[in-house]
Amino acid sequence: MAFEHEIEMDLSKQIPGLCDFGVECFLSGEEMEIGEASYAENGINVILSDKISYNRSPPYVQHELCKNVHYDILSLPTASVIITFYEEPYSVLLRTVHSVLNTAPSAILKEIILVDDFSSRRDLKGKLGYYVKTRLSSKVKLFRMRRQSGLVRARLAGAQRATGSVLVFLDAHCECTSGWLQPLLSRIHQSRSSVVVPLIDVINQKTFEYESDGYGFDIGGFTLDGHFDWHDVPERERERQRRECKDEIEICPTYSPTMAGGLFAISRDYFWEIGSYDEQMDGWGGENLEMSFRIWMCGGTLETIPCSRIGHIFREFHPYSFPNDKDTHGINTVRMAKVWMDDYQELLYMNRPDLRNHPDVGDVTHRKVLRDKLKCKSFEWYMQNIYPEKFIPTRNVQNYGRISAIEDDRFCFDDLQQNIDEPYNLGVYSCYKHDIAPSQLFSYTYNKVLRTERSCATIDDRRSTKYIVMIPCNSDDEVTDTWVHTSFNQFKHEQTGLCIDRKNLDKNLLHAAVCDSLSKTQKWEFQKTKKQSI
Ligand code: UD2
Numbered sequence: 011m012a013f014e015h016e017i018e019m020d021l022s023k024q025i026p027g028l029c030d031f032g033v034e035c036f037l038s039g040e041e042m043e044i045g046e047a048s049y050a051e052n053g054i055n056v057i058l059s060d061k062i063s064y065n066r067s068p069p070y071v072q073h074e075l076c077k078n079v080h081y082d083i084l085s086l087p088t089a090s091v092i093i094t095f096y097e098e099p100y101s102v103l104l105r106t107v108h109s110v111l112n113t114a115p116s117a118i119l120k121e122i123i124l125v126d127d128f129s130s131r132r133d134l135k136g137k138l139g140y141y142v143k144t145r146l147s148s149k150v151k152l153f154r155m156r157r158q159s160g161l162v163r164a165r166l167a168g169a170q171r172a173t174g175s176v177l178v179f180l181d182a183h184c185e186c187t188s189g190w191l192q193p194l195l196s197r198i199h200q201s202r203s204s205v206v207v208p209l210i211d212v213i214n215q216k217t218f219e220y221e222s223d224g225y226g227f228d229i230g231g232f233t234l235d236g237h238f239d240w241h242d243v244p245e246r247e248r249e250r251q252r253r254e255c256k257d258e259i260e261i262c263p264t265y266s267p268t269m270a271g272g273l274f275a276i277s278r279d280y281f282w283e284i285g286s287y288d289e290q291m292d293g294w295g296g297e298n299l300e301m302s303f304r305i306w307m308c309g310g311t312l313e314t315i316p317c318s319r320i321g322h323i324f325r326e327f328h329p330y331s332f333p334n335d336k337d338t339h340g341i342n343t344v345r346m347a348k349v350w351m352d353d354y355q356e357l358l359y360m361n362r363p364d365l366r367n368h369p370d371v372g373d374v375t376h377r378k379v380l381r382d383k384l385k386c387k388s389f390e391w392y393m394q395n396i397y398p399e400k401f402i403p404t405r406n407v408q409n410y411g412r413i414s415a416i417e418d419d420r421f422c423f424d425d426l427q428q429n430i431d432e433p434y435n436l437g438v439y440s441c442y443k444h445d446i447a448p449s450q451l452f453s454y455t456y457n458k459v460l461r462t463e464r465s466c467a468t469i470d471d472r473r474s475t476k477y478i479v480m481i482p483c484n485s486d487d488e489v490t491d492t493w494v495h496t497s498f499n500q501f502k503h504e505q506t507g508l509c510i511d512r513k514n515l516d517k518n519l520l521h522a523a524v525c526d527s528l529s530k531t532q533k534w535e536f537q538k539t540k541k542q543s544i
């Protein structure tokens with residue numbers, strides 16, 4: 011039998027003990043080169059993955075306090091683990107499946123449902139089917155979509171077939187660590203409207219190291235251009251946890267405004283009650299924020315469970331694309347925003363003008379009907395109660411908009427398309443005339459911070475030219491740099507007494523200079539535009 015032979019060949023490539031306990035490992039010589047080439051193609055070093063056992067031992071990463079928690083396995087609900095995949099490397103996918111089988115107590119693992127989203131890779135066809143049939147427990151079931159459907163419809167197809175009381179979704183490149191499943195199920199058992207997320211560790215895409223530094227973790231937020239991002243647990247939440255869990259806050263369920271989307275557990279009945287997914291979302295992206303907002307606004311909670319830890323391979327790029335290179339993330343995000351974000355929707359379009367009136371968004375009436383039926387709260391309620399730390403550039407500020415040189419449209423503050431997740435130099439560029447371009451949207455807050463959605467203005471005083479540098483704002487909103495907008499229209503830095511100046515521009519970058527009330531190059535004003543109704 012050809013598959014039998016191929017499977018034996020695959021197993022013979024694996025080196026027992028390689029990368030066990032999640033230590034990093036490397037290839038050498040020619041293998042290193044083909045490993046690097048496979049990385050360039052897949053975003054994962056597949057050659058290395060092929061050499062690591064499907065059953066490599068996970069590291070021990072649970073917090074000490076988790077050891078003292080006892081779970082009565084027989085009283086826990088059962089779980090259906092759903093893994094959808096599209097063009098995933100075969101050995102990476104199988105390691106995910108094996109790790110679930112190795113770590114989930116069989117009394118609570120009802121089944122593993124694999125959904126192939128119409129992959130074209132050869133080994134994901136007959137060989138995978140044969141492996142599942144001949145090498146894996148009958149709890150593992152494999153279904154195939156008849157055309158490429160995107161991860162939302164693939165997950166829905168998996169959920170429709172699930173028979174366990176809890177649905178556990180995983181990406182196809184994960185490794186579970188011991189004891190990960192019980193705390194998720196236990197929390198749902200206690201509170202059926204809790205949607206729970208494990209602590210997600212990083213498995214290095216090149217070395218397969220299971221990177222877990224300590225017990226700290228982040229919770230989820232979002233950016234106004236529609237992306238998920240990570241944040242420290244705010245003090246507000248720590249206080250709630252102190253009330254809830256007393257002196258065990260390190261392992262206390264932690265409220266999270268959003269989730270990354272790939273790894274979570276939800277009561278099966280509750281999943282359908284709360285509106286499952288928007289089945290018209292194609293491809294990849296957007297469904298995670300949609301589900302996060304929906305859960306909070308419609309009466310559920312979204313919680314990170316620190317005793318449950320799972321490693322995930324974060325790729326730097328997607329090894330797959332969608333028909334006509336469609337921006338499925340953007341389109342799905344508009345579908346989400348139209349239903350859930352109320353007038354905050356405008357902020358998405360302000361940051362993504364290309365998504366306003368996008369022709370491929372389609373109709374969202376049925377999701378609005380769902381929102382009415384479930385009597386969900388407003389997005390404003392969500393922002394005030396679930397994510398009050400989130401800075402909204404147009405709310406509760408002294409001023410916002412473009413900042414232009416007085417009566418000179420050639421100079422507006424601009425991020426010059428630099429990477430805004432890192433510190434960057436503030437620059438100037440011709441003012442965009444109509445809408446506010448996202449690169450030119452600035453706010454001036456009541457506590458005198460000059461900022462964008464994510465970055466706050468400061469002065470780099472290490473060099474002779476004192477550039478204005480935008481740095482990621484402190485997540486606990488501690489104000490360090492403050493600016494006075496003077497009666498001479500200068501932005502004066504309170505800590506140094508210097509003013510923002512555009513004299514002798516070098517590469518369009520702004521700097522700070524001794525304040526001079528007569529200087530024309532120090533005068534700045536907020537320009538209002540017609541789209542400032544938000
Ligand atoms: C993150 C989530 C992912 C999903 C995504 C937004 C984590 C760790 N991952 O991106 O689950 O919520 O954000 O959409 O939270 N897949 C399909 N069909 C497709 C495309 C992908 O089945 O058309 C599979 C894919 O093989 C993988 C899963 O869906 O198993 C998620 O895709 P990803 O790993 O490329 O997404 P990721 O981790 O970058």
Ligand code: MN
Pocket residue numbers: 181182183272322323324
């Ligand atoms: Mn993933």
